[in-house]
Amino acid sequence: MIKDIILPDLGEGIDAAEVSEVTVSVGDFINLDDTILVLESEKASMEIPADVTGTVQEVAVQLGDEITTGQLLFKIELSLATGEMEKMAPVGVEPGLEPEKRPSRKSINELSSPLHLGETTSTGDIFASPGVRRLSRELGVNLRAIKGTGPKSRITKNDLHDYIKIRLAIAAGGIVNHRRPDVDYSQWGAVEVQKLTKVKRITGQRLQQAWQTIPHVTQFDTADITDLDVYRKAMKKNAAEENIKVTFLPFLMKAVVRVLEEMPQFNSSLDHSGENLVLKHYYHLGVAVDTPQGLTVPVVQDVNQKSVLELSEALMDVSTRARNKKLKPDELKGGTFTISSLGGIGGTHFTPIVNPPEVAILGVSRSHWQAVYDSVADQITPRYILPFSLSYDHQVIDGAAGAAFTSRFAAILEDVEQFK
Amino acid sequence: MEAKKFAQVVVIGAGPGGYAAAFRAADLGKKVLLIDRDPTLGGVCLNRGCIPSKALLHIAKVIHDASSLAALGVTFGDPKIDIEAIRNYKNVIVTKMNDGIAQMARARQVETMQGNASFQSDSEIRVTCGSDTVKVTFDNCIIAGGSSSAMLPGIPVDDPGVLTSRTALDIADIPQTLLVIGGGIIGLELGQVYAALGTQVSVVEFLPHLIPGADRDLVKPLEHRLKKQFQEIRVSSKVTEVKRKKQGRLQVTIESDLDSHQETYDKILVAVGRKPNTELLNLEKTTVTMDQQGFITADAYQRTSVPNIFAIGDIIGNPMLAHKATHEGKVAAEVICGLPAVFDARAIPSVIYTHPEVAWSGLTEMEAQEQGIAYEKGEFPWAASGRGQAVGAIQGKTKILFNPNTKKTLGIGMVGPGAGDMISEGTLAIELGADAEDISLTVHPHPTLSETLAFSAEVFEGTVTDLYLPGKEKGFK
Numbered sequence: 001m002i003k004d005i006i007l008p009d010l011g012e013g014i015d016a017a018e019v020s021e022v023t024v025s026v027g028d029f030i031n032l033d034d035t036i037l038v039l040e041s042e043k044a045s046m047e048i049p050a051d052v053t054g055t056v057q058e059v060a061v062q063l064g065d066e067i068t069t070g071q072l073l074f075k076i077e078l079s080l081a082t083g084e085m086e087k088m089a090p091v092g093v094e095p096g097l098e099p100e101k102r103p104s105r106k107s108i109n110e111l112s113s114p115l116h117l118g119e120t121t122s123t124g125d126i127f128a129s130p131g132v133r134r135l136s137r138e139l140g141v142n143l144r145a146i147k148g149t150g151p152k153s154r155i156t157k158n159d160l161h162d163y164i165k166i167r168l169a170i171a172a173g174g175i176v177n178h179r180r181p182d183v184d185y186s187q188w189g190a191v192e193v194q195k196l197t198k199v200k201r202i203t204g205q206r207l208q209q210a211w212q213t214i215p216h217v218t219q220f221d222t223a224d225i226t227d228l229d230v231y232r233k234a235m236k237k238n239a240a241e242e243n244i245k246v247t248f249l250p251f252l253m254k255a256v257v258r259v260l261e262e263m264p265q266f267n268s269s270l271d272h273s274g275e276n277l278v279l280k281h282y283y284h285l286g287v288a289v290d291t292p293q294g295l296t297v298p299v300v301q302d303v304n305q306k307s308v309l310e311l312s313e314a315l316m317d318v319s320t321r322a323r324n325k326k327l328k329p330d331e332l333k334g335g336t337f338t339i340s341s342l343g344g345i346g347g348t349h350f351t352p353i354v355n356p357p358e359v360a361i362l363g364v365s366r367s368h369w370q371a372v373y374d375s376v377a378d379q380i381t382p383r384y385i386l387p388f389s390l391s392y393d394h395q396v397i398d399g400a401a402g403a404a405f406t407s408r409f410a411a412i413l414e415d416v417e418q419f420k
Numbered sequence: 421m422e423a424k425k426f427a428q429v430v431v432i433g434a435g436p437g438g439y440a441a442a443f444r445a446a447d448l449g450k451k452v453l454l455i456d457r458d459p460t461l462g463g464v465c466l467n468r469g470c471i472p473s474k475a476l477l478h479i480a481k482v483i484h485d486a487s488s489l490a491a492l493g494v495t496f497g498d499p500k501i502d503i504e505a506i507r508n509y510k511n512v513i514v515t516k517m518n519d520g521i522a523q524m525a526r527a528r529q530v531e532t533m534q535g536n537a538s539f540q541s542d543s544e545i546r547v548t549c550g551s552d553t554v555k556v557t558f559d560n561c562i563i564a565g566g567s568s569s570a571m572l573p574g575i576p577v578d579d580p581g582v583l584t585s586r587t588a589l590d591i592a593d594i595p596q597t598l599l600v601i602g603g604g605i606i607g608l609e610l611g612q613v614y615a616a617l618g619t620q621v622s623v624v625e626f627l628p629h630l631i632p633g634a635d636r637d638l639v640k641p642l643e644h645r646l647k648k649q650f651q652e653i654r655v656s657s658k659v660t661e662v663k664r665k666k667q668g669r670l671q672v673t674i675e676s677d678l679d680s681h682q683e684t685y686d687k688i689l690v691a692v693g694r695k696p697n698t699e700l701l702n703l704e705k706t707t708v709t710m711d712q713q714g715f716i717t718a719d720a721y722q723r724t725s726v727p728n729i730f731a732i733g734d735i736i737g738n739p740m741l742a743h744k745a746t747h748e749g750k751v752a753a754e755v756i757c758g759l760p761a762v763f764d765a766r767a768i769p770s771v772i773y774t775h776p777e778v779a780w781s782g783l784t785e786m787e788a789q790e791q792g793i794a795y796e797k798g799e800f801p802w803a804a805s806g807r808g809q810a811v812g813a814i815q816g817k818t819k820i821l822f823n824p825n826t827k828k829t830l831g832i833g834m835v836g837p838g839a840g841d842m843i844s845e846g847t848l849a850i851e852l853g854a855d856a857e858d859i860s861l862t863v864h865p866h867p868t869l870s871e872t873l874a875f876s877a878e879v880f881e882g883t884v885t886d887l888y889l890p891g892k893e894k895g896f897k
Contacts, residue, residue, distance in 0.1 A: 127853045130765075137760035154853065 003052055005036070005074040007067050016147070017046075018198045019065045020293070028056045030076070037061070037073060038325055040198040040293060047325055054078040064195075070152055128155040135160055199294035210356050215394040218351040218363075221406035223413040225367060226384040231416045239309060248367070248386070249287070249341055250311035251419060255412040256362060257283045257304045259405055260337060265397055266405060267336045269357040277396060286335035286355060287315065289322045296322045297355060299335040308419060343367060343386075352391045360392040360405075386413065423554045425533075427453035429756060430545065430558040432537045432701070435463020437733035437745025438564030439521055444753035445562075446528040453556065454525065454532045455547055460518040461525065461532065464566055465742045467514060468586040473609055474773060475510040476589070480616030481775050488812065501617055507591055537565075538702040542726050560728045560756045563708075563716060564749060565701055567694040567734035572601065575662045575690060581670050582662065583689040585610060595619050595686035597651070599672055601659050603630040605772045607691035608646065612774050614689075615649045622652040622685070624659055624674055626692075631772060635785045638778050638835045641815035645776065662688060696735045711737075720762045722752035730756065744768050767831070767850040771840035776816060779843035782850045783821055783831030795821040795830055798856065798880025800872045802836050804887055807867040813837050818872035820846065820859070822880055827855035832873075842870050856880045 007017075021038035024030055030050045037048040058075040061067055126143045128136070132155055136143045139160055146163050148155035185191045196204070228251060236246040260267040260283055268279045283304045286297040298318040303311065321327050338355045341364040352363035365387040372383040390406050412418050431442040434456035442454040458467060465471065486496050525532055535549030537556075545556045569584040571577055580592075588610050594617045600607040603625030615621045623630070623646075630646075630653070631639045647653060654674065661673040669684040698714045709717050709725040716731040718724050724731050730752040733745030747765060754761035769781035788795045802808030802816030816836020823830055832846030849859055860877035864870050878884035 129852045133764055134761075137762060140760070152855070 001078045002057060003054070003076045003078050004072055005050070005052070005076055007048075007069055007071045007073055016066055016068045019061050019063055019067060020197070022059060022061065022063060024056050024059070024074070026056050026059055030054065030056060039067075040325075046328070048073070050076070052076055052078055068153055126155065127153060132157055132160065139164055197293045199291075199296065203295050206356075207353055210353050214354050214356065216351070216354060216391050217394045217397075217399060217402060218389050218391045219399075219402040219406050220349045220387070220389050221410055223386045223388065223410035224372070224383050225386045225413050227416045228413055228419070229367075229384050231419065235308070239312065244309060244312050245316060246308065246312045247315070248343065248364075249315060249339070250308045251413070252339060252341070252362070252364060253285050253287075253300070253303050253311055254308060254419060255409055256285065256337060256339065258412050258418065259408050261304065262408065263401065263405055265401065266360045266392070268359055268396065270359070270393075270396060274395075280336050282336065284335050286338035286358070287318070288338060288340040289319050291323050291325075293325070296327065296332065297335065297338060298322055298327055298331050299333065301334070337361070339364065348387050349389050351389060354391055354393055359396045360390060362409075363389040363391065365389070423552070425453065425554050425556045426558065427451050427531070427556070428559045429453070429562065429753070430455065430556055430560070431562045431564060432456075432545070433463060433564035433566050433733070433735075434458070434461040434521070434532070435564060435566050435733065435745065436465045436742040437566075437749040438463065438562070439525070439749075440746045441562045441564060441730075441732060441749030441753045442530050443524060443528055444750045445756060446530045448753065448757040448759070450753075450757060452528075452530045453558075454530050455535060455537050455545075455556075456532070457534070457536055459534050460515075461521040462514075462518055463564075464568075464586075466517050466521070468589050470742055471517060472510045472514055472589045473585075473606075473613070475513050476506070476591070476613040477609060477773050477775075479506060479509075480613045483616045484775055492812075501594065503591060503594060503617075506617075510589070536700065538700075539705045539708075540702075542706045542708075542729065558728075560730065562722075562749070562752045562756075563701065563724070563729065563731040563735060564733050564745065565697040565735045567696050567740055569690065570693045570695045571690060572659065572692055574660055575601075575688075576664065579662075579664055579670070581664070581685075581687045583687055585689075585691060588614075588689050591617075597685045597687075598622070599624065599659075599670075599683070599685040599688040600691060601688060602691035602693065603627075603653070603655065604691060604693065605631065605770075607689065608642070608772065608774050610689060610691065611650065612646070620651045621649075622683075623650060623654065624657050625653075625655045626658045628656050630655065631778065633770070633784075633786075634772070634778055634780060635833055637785075637817070637819075638780060638833045641776055641817070641835050642772070642774055642778055644815060646774075659688075694734065694740055696737075698735060713737075720751075720764065721755045722748050722763065723755070739768060739770060741768060741770065765851070767847050769840075769843045769847050771843065773840060776813070776836045777839040778835045779839040780833040781831065781843050781847040782829070784833065785821065785831075788821065788830070793830070794824050796824045796880060797821050798876040798878070800875040800879055800884075800887070802869065802872060805867070805869060805872055805875075807869050807871070808836070810867070811837065811869075813869065816869070816872075818842075818876045820849075820856075820873070820876045820880065822856055827857070827880075829854050829856075829859070834872075836869065838869055842873065845870065845873055 017039035019037060020040045023038065024036050030036060030053065032050060032053050034050045035047040036050045039046050039048060054076040056074055057077050060072045060074060127148060128143055133143065135157055141160055141163060143155055146155050146159050147153070149159055150156040232246060232248065232251065239246045264279045265277065267283065268277050271278050282302065284299050284301045285303045286299050288295060288297050300311065300314050300318065306314065318327065318331065335355065335358060337358055338361045340352045340361060342350065343364050343366050345366065347365045349365055350363050352361045354361050367384055367386045369382050370385045371380050373380050390402060392402050428450040429445040429452045431438045431452065431454045434454050439454065439461055442452045446452045460467060483499050533547060535547040538546050538548070540546050543557060547554045547556055569586065576582060585606050597620045598614050600611045600621060600623045603623050607623060608630065611621045611623055629636060629639065630643055657674050657676040659672055660675050663671045665671045665684060669686060670688055671682055671684050672688060673680065673682050696715050698710055698716060703710065707726055708729055711717055715737040716724055716735050718731045718736045722730045722732050732748035732752050734740040748763055751761045751763045767782035769779060772778040783793065783795065797819055799817060799819035803814040808814055808816055813836045818834045820829060821831040822828065829846065829849040832843065834843055856877040860874050860881055860883060862874060864874040875884055875886055879887065879889065
């Protein structure tokens with residue numbers, strides 16, 4: 001029996017994804033749960049596992065294809081023994097991925113000009129119900145410009161509303177997508193064109209939007225972590241026996257959460273009206289991870305309830321899975337504050353960009369030994385110094401609060417007792 | 421001195437399209453004047469079309485159903501026909517509906533006016549009723565003038581033995597013999613009414629088949645029934661002459677490629693189609709354009725060549741159906757009121773309310789073949805349906821045409837009792853872009869005839885279990 005493998009609903013409003021790797025070819029024998037396809041969506045990379053065992057008869061997709069839910073991926077000749085293992089559940093859905101009703105926001109590139117009034121647009125081949133077609137006329141939206149997020153790519157009323165929101169944001173000058181001049185660089189020398197990954201393109205758009213819509217201020221500071229370093233190394237040695245790697249990051253996370261608890265406006269978001277601040281009573285920290293596909297920010301939940309060791313374990317897990325494209329879209333959402341650490345690489349200070357809807361982000365640079373004058377003992381001593389930066393949304397946080405945050409953060413790091 | 425009137429919206433014709441347009445415009449805040457020739461509202465549809473014919477077809481169906489019980493072991497006596505009571509039953513229904521519309525007009529403060537509307541210019545109408553004339557001006561006008569029965573040359577229109585759909589519905593008497601000229605929807609419906617009342621009915625159709633617009637396979641079960649019910653059905657034939665004989669009967673000359681012969685009938689019914697009522701409106705005085713067949717040209721916003729004159733319904737072309745007119749009427753009213761309406765229906769269902777009923781919506785197989793549109797079909801015979809067997813509807817069938825690539829519903833056709841009601845599911849499927857599995861995975865109640873829609877989709881997919889189709893792939897399509 002030949003079984004069609006189709007792209008399942010990936011959940012989280014993801015309706016399309018780009019094929020970044022096809023791991024099997026015609027004639028290959030695949031086992032249940034073997035990875036058959038790697039996809040990059042707007043939000044994450046993910047591997048699609050086989051839910052059947054059999055031989056690949058036909059590969060219907062290629063590298064770089066933009067594929068949508070329900071699209072045929074492979075035809076698999078089922079092997080007899082496992083033919084009955086075929087489940088009724090949608091093929092290849094990763095556990096825990098529940099379809100969400102709210103569609104994802106459209107990227108700006110998918111927008112085009114609205115319907116001109118007086119123009120009769122034939123909608124005969126557009127997949128939208130009469131009610132949606134009427135709404136499109138009321139809103140003056142050309143349905144051809146919209147990609148549906150409903151089942152089988154049906155255009156829903158929500159799709160129209162989302163589209164309008166983005167149009168309004170553009171009209172208000174919120175997001176400006178500059179057209180880049182088409183320049184032939186090869187006239188000055190040899191060039192090579194490399195396609196941006198989908199993650200990179202989407203991240204780029206989001207960063208641009210954040211940069212243009214949030215008034216950023218960055219506060220620089222340093223912390224003396226000489227004592228903490230001693231404490232960490234002791235802990236690291238013990239934890240190594242349990243195969244847990246203890247870096248500075250979990251300490252930084254603990255310290256951040258302590259400050260967030262004391263200064264709740266840093267753990268907040270502006271609501272849609274821009275008139276209210278939503279203060280969150282949970283502490284989920286995003287941790288920027290560099291992967292070969294681009295920047296991803298997995299979220300570690302309830303940092304206030306976790307120990308340094310538990311955080312170390314969690315960080316090892318998410319960063320490994322981020323690099324192996326095994327993160328679920330759920331794990332990239334719900335953050336309240338982000339830490340971006342370049343400590344392992346170098347630099348003194350940098351200005352991170354706030355990750356909306358959060359209102360602040362901590363950037364950590366490389367620690368170094370420094371000669372510090374101790375005025376009490378009247379001597380110069382070598383101290384291990386951590387430089388860091390805090391960027392914040394000036395709509396929500398004022399400069400005094402920003403400086404108070406970095407001072408308090410440094411003070412916590414300098415007091416080892418805080419971590420015992 | 422001539423009276424003068426002004427209204428923001430003037431609607432000419434109070435049929436199902438006209439009153440819908442008037443009421444919608446009034447609901448949207450316009451001052452509306454609704455003009456009709458008839459003293460009552462509702463137009464041809466209510467007064468001498470859809471509604472009275474359905475009242476009579478209901479009687480015809482019950483008569484037939486009662487007699488068909490004989491084979492099942494229940495026998496009634498021969499029906500006794502009280503023509504006056506039947507006429508009354510039909511008239512009461514019509515009057516009740518007339519009053520309902522008049523009440524709704526009053527409640528909305530839509531002013532109604534009886535009279536013939538005649539354009540004087542692009543901005544002025546003269547309405548005459550008896551010796552009174554009123555000059556009417558408007559911001560916007562909606563022409564919903566409808567259509568009337570077309571006539572054939574060589575037929576004495578004024579002869580009381582020559583009926584149109586309008587006079588046939590009056591059932592002045594039950595003639596012994598009736599010749600129906602025209603084997604279309606109206607001719608067959610009325611033919612069946614008279615046959616049920618005891619008349620020997622014959623039909624002459626010019627084209628090679630009855631109901632030319634419908635797929636042959638859907639018409640066949642009806643044809644089968646009519647062959648038993650009617651005296652004679654002649655296709656590819658035409659009536660060239662009708663003469664009143666001395667004995668009081670009508671002598672009719674019927675010609676075909678093969679022969680020409682004469683027959684006599686008590687009455688004849690001319691049902692050869694309908695023509696738009698454009699000539700009554702004096703449109704020459706306006707710059708409203710018409711096509712060669714006399715239909716007013718209107719765009720998807722129902723706008724004519726004059727920007728503030730709109731036209732809807734039969735007067736702008738086929739299909740001449742009340743439900744099309746109603747939707748167009750609302751579009752016109754909404755466009756006038758500045759709403760972004762447009763007529764963008766993807767399918768308009770057609771129904772023949774005979775016994776059995778024939779209904780179709782969207783693409784027909786005939787159109788698909790003529791236009792070279794690729795399709796695949798799933799069809800289900802009602803003989804395989806338990807309910808079909810139980811109610812003796814084994815001649816019925818349901819079919820759905822699908823796009824072979826997208827599997828989306830292109831068209832749907834049904835024949836059998838209740839087809840006209842069940843067709844709406846298919847029309848909805850077309851409007852929503854439903855594909856085969858959307859229909860087959862929708863749970864249909866058992867045992868019903870509506871199940872045959874889901875079964876047809878399953879036949880297309882190969883997943884049907886209420887039929888065995890040898891050689892057909894049983895996977896999902």
